[in-house]
Structures are given as structure tokens and as C-alpha cells.
Amino acid sequence: MTTVAHVLQSKPQQAIFTIAPDETVLKAISIMAEKGIGALVVTHEDAVVGILSERDYTRKIALMERTSFSTTVNQIMTEKVLTVTRSATVEHCLELMTDKHLRHLPIVENSKLIGLISIGDLVKAAMEDQKKLIDQLQQYISG
Numbered sequence: 001m002t003t004v005a006h007v008l009q010s011k012p013q014q015a016i017f018t019i020a021p022d023e024t025v026l027k028a029i030s031i032m033a034e035k036g037i038g039a040l041v042v043t044h045e046d047a048v049v050g051i052l053s054e055r056d057y058t059r060k061i062a063l064m065e066r067t068s069f070s071t072t073v074n075q076i077m078t079e080k081v082l083t084v085t086r087s088a089t090v091e092h093c094l095e096l097m098t099d100k101h102l103r104h105l106p107i108v109e110n111s112k113l114i115g116l117i118s119i120g121d122l123v124k125a126a127m128e129d130q131k132k133l134i135d136q137l138q139q140y141i142s143g
Contacts, residue, residue, distance in 0.1 A: 004093060004107055005086035007125045008115045016116050018043045021050065021074035025061060028052050028073050039104040041113055042077045048106055048113050050077035055103070083108040086115075090125045093117065 008014070019028050019040045028040055032054065042050035052073055060076035061068055083106045084093055093105055097119050107115035 002090045002125050002129050003086060004084055004088045004090070004115075004117060007090060007117055007121050008086065008107065010125070011115075011117075011121060014115075016041065016113060018113070019052065019073055020044065021072065021077065023073050024069060025052075025057065025066075025071045025073060025076060026068040029057055029068060038118070039116070040073075041081075041106050041116060042073055043113060046112060048081055048083065048108060050074065050079045051081050051104060051106065052077045053104060081106060085109050090122050090129065094119075094122050094126060097122065 015035075017031060017035055017037060017040050019031065019042055021042050021044055031040060032038065039051055039053040041048055042052055050073070056076050056078055057068075060066065061071060066076075082096060082100060082102065084096070086107060086109060096102070097105060103119050105117050106113055107117065
């Protein structure tokens with residue numbers, strides 16, 4: 001079974017983009033737009049304190065008629081962040097993300113952020129696992 005460690009190794013982009021909770025939402029969405037990403041991990045003194053996603057922005061800024069210029073990240077971020085370690089399986093992460101309606105999952109070990117995976121990363125890994133299994137079964141059947 002493929003683990004998060006394997007997923008992280010196979011990602012072409014290893015950078016983790018973070019933002020401080022007291023930064024403006026404008027700065028956060030500017031970073032997301034510039035980097036082409038859908039979420040930022042919110043950190044304070046290297047600890048994960050939240051996550052800010054495009055979903056948070058649309059629901060808590062646009063729909064609530066707030067302004068990105070004066071609202072801070074900590075006012076709209078999701079505070080209860082689910083995390084996993086490198087040893088978690090792709091299957092476990094997919095179940096967690098599906099059940100909790102998450103698109104991004106921070107990877108934390110020893111209280112330190114070491115990576116971020118998306119639902120897309122996990123689907124890609126699951127498809128690769130299935131392809132390998134199919135290839136093995138075909139080889140087994142054909143002898």
C-alpha cells in the first residue's frame with residue numbers, strides 16, 4: 001500500500017506555502033494566485049494553526065461582504081486542521097478527505113509541517129496503485 005511518504009517523493013513541486021495568521025487575506029489570495037495553488041497552511045512559530053483555502057475565501061469574504069484588504073487570515077481560516085504523518089496510507093487519507101470534505105491535507109511530524117497533499121495527489125497515487133495491480137494480475141493470468 002502506498003504511503004504519504006511515497007506521494008510526497010513523487011510530487012514534482014515539493015515547496016510548502018504558508019502564511020502567518022495576522023497577514024491580510026489579500027496577501028494570502030495573491031500568493032495562491034501567483035503560485036497556482038488552492039490553499040495555504042497557516043503557521044505561527046512553525047506550528048500549524050489553520051488552513052486557508054479558496055473555499056474559505058468565497059464563503060467568508062465574498063459571501064459575507066468583507067474586504068480582503070482589511071480582513072486577516074485568522075478571521076477566516078479553518079482552525080481545526082486535520083493532519084496526517086508520512087506513514088499514513090493513501091487509502092486512509094482518501095477516506096478522511098472524502099468523509100470530511102477536504103481538498104488539502106497537511107503532513108506533520110514531530111509537530112513540524114513537512115508537506116501538503118491534495119486530493120489530486122492522492123487520486124493520482126491510487127490510480128497508479130490500481131494500474132500496478134492490474135499489470136500484476138495480467139502477468140499472473142498469462143503466465
